[in-house]
Amino acid sequence: MNFLGFDIGRRRREVRSESPESETVQVSASNFLAFFGQDTADLPHVTIERALKVPAVAAAVAFLSRTLAAVPLHAFRTTADGSVKLTGKLQTIIHENPNPLMDTFKFRQYFWQQVFTGGRGLAWIERNGVNLEAIWPMNPKKTSISRIGPRLVYRHDGKDYPAEDVIDVPFMLKEDMLNHFGPIMLASKAIQLALAMNDYASAFFAGGGVPPLALTGPLPQGKDGMKRAMDDVHRAIEVAKSSAKPVFPLPPGHDLKPVGIDPEKGQMTDARRFQIEEIARAWQMPPVFLQDLTHATLNNSEQQDLHLVKHLISQWASALEGEMNLKIFGRFNGSRNVQHNLDGLMRGDYKSRIEGNARAIQTSQMTPNEAREKENRPKHPNKAADELLIQGATVC
Structure with missing residues (x-):
């Protein structure tokens, strides 16, 4: 299914x-x-x-x-x-x-x-x-x-x-x-x-x-005249863009101002x-x-x-x-x-992991083989590696 x-x-x-x-x-x-x-x-x-x-x-x-x-x-x-x-x-x-x-x-x-x-x-x-x-x-x-x-x-x-x-x-x-x-x-x-x-x-x-942009100044009268003026200015801008030249002509008495x-x-x-x-x-x-x-x-x-x-x-x-x-x-x-x-998301850097594992082994919180498993390493064949260990100085 x-x-x-x-x-x-x-x-x-x-x-x-x-x-x-x-x-x-x-x-x-x-x-x-x-x-x-x-x-x-x-x-x-x-x-x-x-x-x-x-x-x-x-x-x-x-x-x-x-x-x-x-x-x-x-x-x-x-x-x-x-x-x-x-x-x-x-x-x-x-x-x-x-x-x-x-x-x-x-x-x-x-x-x-x-x-x-x-x-x-x-x-x-x-x-x-x-x-x-x-x-x-x-x-x-x-x-x-x-x-x-x-x-x-x-x-x-x-x-x-x-x-x-x-x-x-x-x-x-x-x-x-x-x-x-x-x-x-x-x-x-x-x-x-x-x-x-x-x-x-x-x-x-x-x-x-x-x-x-807005074109300011004396504008032509009528719909067709206004359209021709806008087309002329638009062509001038396009020519300037394609030629990589920052200057283009405007009709006398006119100015361009940004809008927005x-x-x-x-x-x-x-x-x-x-x-x-x-x-x-x-x-x-x-x-x-x-x-x-x-x-x-x-x-x-x-x-x-x-x-x-x-x-x-x-x-x-x-x-x-x-x-x-x-x-x-x-x-x-x-x-x-x-x-x-x-644990994988909070492992930290290599030095911190090794020090943390060593401390856990020395305080009987983890066996050596458990620590090796966390690092994706094979078990040690020695039987002592499966036993909890502790430092003798910490035992009364």
């Missing part, structure tokens, strides 16, 4: 407002483009496709989805001696290949892209009896969600799937706990402004860096940089990860790295872990679970 895209019907029970991510919905505001000398007062319409044309939006979605897809995900069983990593079919589905068509990186990258664009990631759990067979991504745009009594039902490809078989991670739920907000919708005004400035900058530089806002005087460069900060806020990520190093220093860049893992990546990792543990293993099955390994 193919779950990568199909035509989906809608349920009558569903009460759902159209999302601004839909191509049919126009997100606009008035009295803005007048500042940029445009003919219309409407801001650009915001859709997912248009929003991704803003470099900061594309960078935020790509960075977060790839980072979360790259974090190792394993299945464990809790025993009296601690957590033991599972092997076999379950571990293969969780850690390596969720289904026959996708590896874990591709699957999770697609899943998180849906969360960080439209605002919801969905995946169907295929079972054979009680055994897990595969996990398939579902297109949220082609999935309708309805509530029948206390239960949720997901309709996909003309078939209903109970909530128990669907992994569902929303960006932010609405008050009905059925519909959701997406980051592009929540940041639509900031994205509109970024699109408007992109459009204006494109038009400005496409015109050779010359803002719209000069980008430098309008502080458009600063405004576009500020939009990066606004977009970073919508995805709750430090601006340094959108390549904005304006306020970055050596120290605070490192702190932003820790901030990213502690206050963003770990939270989304927990959201997916919770859904998978509930939907795959059941509500009361506490002996098995899936966990992300975030």
